[in-house]
Amino acid sequence: MSKTVCPMCEMNEVLEHSDHLECLTCGHEWPREADLEADVPDAERVxxxxxxxxxxxxxxxxxxxxxxxxxxxxxxxxxxxxxxxxxxxxxxxxxxxxxxxxxxxxxxxxxxxxx
Structure with missing residues (x-):
């Protein structure tokens, strides 16, 4: 398990698979790339x-x-x-x-x- 949170239920019980992540609480699955984008701070608005x-x-x-x-x-x-x-x-x-x-x-x- 990791410190990543589920984008659906926002719980932190997440399983890391080789190509995707899975929430143990709600069962939602999403690709790893989406997890990496969430860690990048938003660019300043121009x-x-x-x-x-x-x-x-x-x-x-x-x-x-x-x-x-x-x-x-x-x-x-x-x-x-x-x-x-x-x-x-x-x-x-x-x-x-x-x-x-x-x-x-x-x-x-x-x-x-x-x-």
Missing amino acids: VKDAYGNVLADGDIVAMIKDLKLKGSSEVLKVGTKSKPIRLVDGDHEISCKMDGISIGLKACFVKKVMA
Whole structure:
């Protein structure tokens, strides 16, 4: 048995075979390659703006097109600059303030402002 955990039931009672692993608790079997991938730490996520520039926390971005804000009659105009951004997980990569409004943006609608 090993310190590997089962991807189905997350128990650590796992038998190691030559080509696969088997959980004694639930009987799930999976190939050894999947076990090796689980030990590798996730690569750091890279967020790029509309022009391919890498964004980081604290960068300032500007809108590249007009965007209507959902649930409001306001529009963020082209060239509107943000306060320093924060990268987040989820359906929107960027959390920031523009024109005094806290919003979440997709990176494809902004460009990095070079200082």
